[in-house]
Amino acid sequence: MLSYVLRRLIYMIPIVVGVSLVCFVLVHLAPGDPLVSVLPPDASEALKAQMMATYGFDRPYWHQFGLWVGRALQGDLGTSIATSRPVASEVLRAVSNTLLLAAVATAIGFAFGCLFGFVAGYFHDSWIDKAASALAVVGVSVPHYWLGMVLVIVFSVELNLLPPTGAGPDGSGDWAWNWAHMRHLILPAVTMSVIPMGIIARTVRALVADILGQEFVGALRAKGLGDRGVFRHVVKNAAPTALAVMGLQLGYLLGGSILIETVFSWPGTGFLLNAAIFQRDLPLLQGTILVLALFFVFLNLAVDVLQTGLDPRIQRG
Amino acid sequence: MPIVEIKDLRVTFTGGGKPVPAVSGVDLEVERGETLAILGESGSGKSVTLRALMRLNPEGKSRMEGTVRVAGQDVAALGRRELRAFRGRTAAMIFQEPSLALDPVYTLGQQIAEAVMVHDGCSRNEAMARALALFERVRIPSPERRLQAYPHEMSGGMRQRAMIALALSCRPQLLLADEPTTALDATVQIQILVLVRELQREFGLAVIFVTHDIGVAVEVADRIAVMYAGRVVESGPMREVIRRPRHPYTIGLLRSRAHGALAKGARLETIPGAPPDLADLPPGCPFAPRCFLATATCATTAPGPEPVGAGHQARCLRVDATAALLPAVAEG
Ligand SMILES: Nc1ncnc2c1ncn2[C@@H]1O[C@H](COP(=O)(O)OP(=O)(O)OP(=O)(O)O)[C@@H](O)[C@H]1O
Ligand SMILES: [Mg+2]
Numbered sequence: 001m002l003s004y005v006l007r008r009l010i011y012m013i014p015i016v017v018g019v020s021l022v023c024f025v026l027v028h029l030a031p032g033d034p035l036v037s038v039l040p041p042d043a044s045e046a047l048k049a050q051m052m053a054t055y056g057f058d059r060p061y062w063h064q065f066g067l068w069v070g071r072a073l074q075g076d077l078g079t080s081i082a083t084s085r086p087v088a089s090e091v092l093r094a095v096s097n098t099l100l101l102a103a104v105a106t107a108i109g110f111a112f113g114c115l116f117g118f119v120a121g122y123f124h125d126s127w128i129d130k131a132a133s134a135l136a137v138v139g140v141s142v143p144h145y146w147l148g149m150v151l152v153i154v155f156s157v158e159l160n161l162l163p164p165t166g167a168g169p170d171g172s173g174d175w176a177w178n179w180a181h182m183r184h185l186i187l188p189a190v191t192m193s194v195i196p197m198g199i200i201a202r203t204v205r206a207l208v209a210d211i212l213g214q215e216f217v218g219a220l221r222a223k224g225l226g227d228r229g230v231f232r233h234v235v236k237n238a239a240p241t242a243l244a245v246m247g248l249q250l251g252y253l254l255g256g257s258i259l260i261e262t263v264f265s266w267p268g269t270g271f272l273l274n275a276a277i278f279q280r281d282l283p284l285l286q287g288t289i290l291v292l293a294l295f296f297v298f299l300n301l302a303v304d305v306l307q308t309g310l311d312p313r314i315q316r317g
Numbered sequence: 318m319p320i321v322e323i324k325d326l327r328v329t330f331t332g333g334g335k336p337v338p339a340v341s342g343v344d345l346e347v348e349r350g351e352t353l354a355i356l357g358e359s360g361s362g363k364s365v366t367l368r369a370l371m372r373l374n375p376e377g378k379s380r381m382e383g384t385v386r387v388a389g390q391d392v393a394a395l396g397r398r399e400l401r402a403f404r405g406r407t408a409a410m411i412f413q414e415p416s417l418a419l420d421p422v423y424t425l426g427q428q429i430a431e432a433v434m435v436h437d438g439c440s441r442n443e444a445m446a447r448a449l450a451l452f453e454r455v456r457i458p459s460p461e462r463r464l465q466a467y468p469h470e471m472s473g474g475m476r477q478r479a480m481i482a483l484a485l486s487c488r489p490q491l492l493l494a495d496e497p498t499t500a501l502d503a504t505v506q507i508q509i510l511v512l513v514r515e516l517q518r519e520f521g522l523a524v525i526f527v528t529h530d531i532g533v534a535v536e537v538a539d540r541i542a543v544m545y546a547g548r549v550v551e552s553g554p555m556r557e558v559i560r561r562p563r564h565p566y567t568i569g570l571l572r573s574r575a576h577g578a579l580a581k582g583a584r585l586e587t588i589p590g591a592p593p594d595l596a597d598l599p600p601g602c603p604f605a606p607r608c609f610l611a612t613a614t615c616a617t618t619a620p621g622p623e624p625v626g627a628g629h630q631a632r633c634l635r636v637d638a639t640a641a642l643l644p645a646v647a648e649g
Contacts, residue, residue, distance in 0.1 A: 215417040218373055223432040223483065224405030226397070236422050312467045313421055 001309065008301055019293045020072070024065050027286050055081065055283070068286070077287035082279045087287035090272065095291060097167055097175060098261070098268030102253035104189040109196030110246050116197070117204025124209040133205065139198025145259040148191040152263075155187060162187050165265035188264040192257065196249035203245045207238040240311035247303035251296055318389070320491055320523045321347035321370065326383040328365050328374055335596040339365040341547040342383075344622070347540075349490070352517060352524040354538035354555070356531060356570065360592050362547040363527040367493050370525070371404050388490055406436045408491040409484035414500050415476035419468040425452075425479045426464030429486050436487040451482035455512060474505035478512065485516065492517070492524045498533060510536050531574050535559060540628075543567050546593050546603035549622075553629030563623075563631040563639045565608045602634065610635045 039048060052058045055078075056067060071078065077087035113136075120132035156164035168174065168181045175181055211217065211234050220230050258270035265271065269288055276285040308314050328340040340362045347353045355363045368374045369381055372392055385392040388407050395403055412418035420428060429451065430444035437444075445464065452460035455478040468476055477497060484492060494513065498506040514537055517524050526537050534541055535555065542552040543566065551564035562568045569588035590607035599605065605615040615634055622630040625640075633639065 215412065215414065216420045218368075219410070219412060219418040220420065222371055222373055222404055222410045224401045224403075224435050224487070225431070226401050229431070229435065233420050233423070237420070240422075311422065312424075313469055 004308065005305055008304065012297060012301065015297055016294060019297065020069060020290055021065070023286060023289045023293055024068060027282055027289070028061060028064075055079075072287075072290065077290070078283035080281055080284045082275070082281045082284070087283050090284060091269070091287050091291050093174065094267060094269045094272040094288070095295070097266065098254055098257060098270065100175060101185065101188055101192065101261075101266055101268055102250055102257065104185060105192035105253055106196050106246060106250045108189060108193035109249065110200055110242075112193070113197040113200025114204050114242065117201040118208055120201065120205040121208025121212065124205075124212070129205070132201065136198045136201035136205070139194045139201070141198075142194065144191055144194060145263050147194060148188070148260055148263040151187050151191055167267050188260055188266050191264075192253060192260050196246065196253065199249060200242065200245055204238060204242055207241055208234060211237045240307050240314075243310065244303050244307045247299060247306065251299045251303075254292070254295060254299075319346040320349045320388050321345065321525070322384070322386040323366075323370075324384045326366065326369060326385060327381070328362075328369050329380045329382075330378060331380060332375075332378040337595050338598070339379075339547055339595060340369065343544075343547070343549050345542060345549065345552070347491075347523050347525060349523050350517075350521045351539045352514075352526060352537050354534035354541050355525060355527045355544055356529065356534050356541060357544035358529055358592055360595070361544040363529075363544055364495055365547075366544070367410070367495050367525060367527055370491075370493060371408055371410060372400060373404075373410075402436070405432055405489065406487045407489060408493060409487065409489040410493040410495065411477070411480045411484045411497045413496040415480040416468060416473065418480060419476065419483075421468055424465050424467055425471075425483075429464075429479075429483045432483060432486050447486060448482070451486055452479070454485075455479070455482045455516075457482070473501050474508065477501060477505075477509055481509075481512065481516070485520065488520065490521075490523060492522045494524060494526045496527055496529070499528070499530070506533075507536075513537060531559070531570060543570070546598060547595060548603070548632060550604065550633070551629075551631045553626060557626055557629050561626065561629075561643055563625040563629070563636050564604075564633045565610050565635070565639060566604050567631075568639065568642065602632075610638050 039051060049058070056064055059067070068078070075088055077091060079085070080087050080090055083090065116132040116136060120129040120136075123129050152164045155162045163169075163184050164187070165184075167184050168176065169184075217230060217233070220233055225233075254269070257266075257268060258274055260266070261268045261270035262274055269292060273285070273288050275281070276288060323343055323345040326340055326343040326345075327338065330337040330339055343362075343366055345353070345366075355366065357363050365374060369385060370387060370392065372381070372395070374381065381393060387403070390399075390403060390407065392403070419425070423431075426445055426448050429448035430441060433439060433444035433447050434441065439447075448464055449460055452463060457463050457475055457478050463471065463475070463479070468479075471479065480497075492513075497513070498509050501509060510533065513524065513526075516522065524537070526534070528534055538555045540553065541555050541558045542549045543558070543564065544550065545566050551558060551562065551567045558567065559571070562571055566588070569586070572586040573588060588607055593599070593603050593606070599616060601614070601616045601618050602608070602611070602620050605611040608615065612635070618634060620632045620634045622632050623636050625631050625636050631639070
């Protein structure tokens with residue numbers, strides 16, 4: 001198992017190099033002058049050149065890339081052009097906020113998805129199944145930014161129960177584990193949880209129906225197991241796949257949250273990316289994309305390792 | 318008192334469309350320590366009969382009528398808890414495909430220990446010790462290591478041995494075997510048969526052995542019951558049924574068996590026609606459309622069981638005609 005993990009880590013080196021190269025090139029291929037948003041339109045050529053030199057934009061691309069990677073390895077992702085703050089700390093805060101939102105949303109989605117999926121699979125083809133499946137389809141197909149707005153209208157505007165935007169009362173974007181902050185998490189997390197809930201429900205339903213149709217379930221009953229004993233076996237058979245789907249969903253949520261983060265002004269990576277793109281903040285954009293990409297690579301690894309550890313049928317070849 | 322008493326058992330599947338009477342009026346008895354082989358072609362209701370003994374047919378989609386008594390207990394009347402205690406403890410089952418009948422994500426040791434713990438309420442260590450002893454008993458090489466193995470890590474023969482160990486783990490009085498050797502190679506098949514016979518003697522088990530292979534039935538059985546279209550068409554002591562078959566279907570089965578000494582060029586006889594559609598059976602004898610002895614009466618009158626020898630019965634209106642065939646059958 002340990003050697004398997006090590007081998008997977010070594011395989012990742014070329015991927016990581018490729019990812020950082022692609023993300024450097026992509027950003028530099030995009031048209032537009034990176035300094036246009038910070039300099040006044042009438043700035044002198046000398047000032048422009050000085051700024052270019054400060055941010056290193058005057059050097060050849062390979063040199064810029066080398067510098068960037070070298071610094072990135074030391075945890076320095078440059079300085080944001082728009083806020084003049086270190087990119088690393090901006091990204092870190094955004095990542096932690098997104099992670100928080102995605103994790104809570106996935107947890108909610110997983111819990112309810114498993115519940116619905118299990119019930120639907122257990123009562124396969126009954127009206128309970130049809131109702132639960134219909135709910136799952138709605139969950140997958142409803143546009144979540146629209147759902148977010150509806151929830152805001154109902155719970156913030158009409159009922160005035162929950163705050164519609166931000167991650168905390170002070171608007172700083174720094175998270176704290178108290179009710180004042182957690183209130184802000186509820187609406188975006190619930191909105192976001194609808195997608196993984198639908199997908200996990202469908203997956204679990206198919207899994208459970210399939211497992212219950214297998215001969216070994218009859219054999220389990222034949223040896224005297226009751227519903228609870230059979231349930232344990234079904235869970236253990238379904239767990240590897242369900243967890244893998246959950247991991248992938250978590251991954252999607254981490255990357256695909258721009259819409260929801262924008263609707264709720266949630267200070268996460270999506271929000272940050274959005275800001276970086278519109279302000280043409282190259283260092284910030286690069287740093288955010290790099291961190292997100294690396295995150296995905298590691299998430300995939302974690303899912304694979306977890307699944308391999310859980311399912312004895314997968315050969316650790 | 319026989320350990321198994323089945324009287325007029327009927328199992329009807331009511332899942333979709335027309336009800337399917339998979340078993341319609343089966344009577345069977347098995348004494349303690351006796352092995353009964355149920356013979357019959359695919360779809361004749363062998364598995365359904367066997368499952369009815371443990372009430373394993375899907376309750377929502379099937380209806381069970383008649384009486385089924387195992388070790389004095391009325392199986393149909395058992396409550397949920399009694400049924401759980403009954404399954405695995407009074408009667409245990411082994412299956413055709415051990416690779417499908419074992420949970421792929423639990424080790425074999427865990428699966429056996431689980432049954433032992435459920436029934437005897439003993440600790441995991443004790444249960445594992447019992448599993449180890451059973452693995453030794455069914456002659457699985459390096460048993461300690463195999464207890465830690467998952468089903469897919471073993472060969473078919475070893476898996477079936479493990480399945481047998483699992484079935485015997487709670488010392489049942491009745492072992493139900495549903496074609497346990499069909500999926501195995503010929504040599505492994507014989508080893509498993511020998512093992513079952515040995516264990517049957519050692520534990521004093523009653524065994525019901527379902528097969529469609531007469532050779533296997535001869536190998537293991539004290540008595541034989543031949544099923545056709547959800548009924549027992551002939552039953553009796555093994556030698557008697559093999560030597561003096563009185564139902565045309567049994568005669569057909571025996572004739573269609575490829576003998577080792579089948580003369581060169583000799584034709585292998587088969588029973589003409591196809592098994593009937595259970596949802597749409599003719600009013601008379603279900604075998605009549607395929608029977609070489611059928612008369613007009615056979616198509617309209619359903620035959621009852623006719624005694625044709627000591628403990629030997631056949632459900633046929635033409636038992637006199639089959640009696641006349643006897644020398645030919647015995648030589649053939
Ligand atoms: N779960 C079920 N739902 C509906 N019909 C069923 C079900 N199980 C069995 N049947 C029907 O019962 C009939 C008898 O099936 P059974 O499995 O007992 O045959 P069998 O004699 O064991 O045949 P085989 O040699 O192929 O195992 C089949 O024709 C099938 O259509
Ligand atoms: Mg069968």
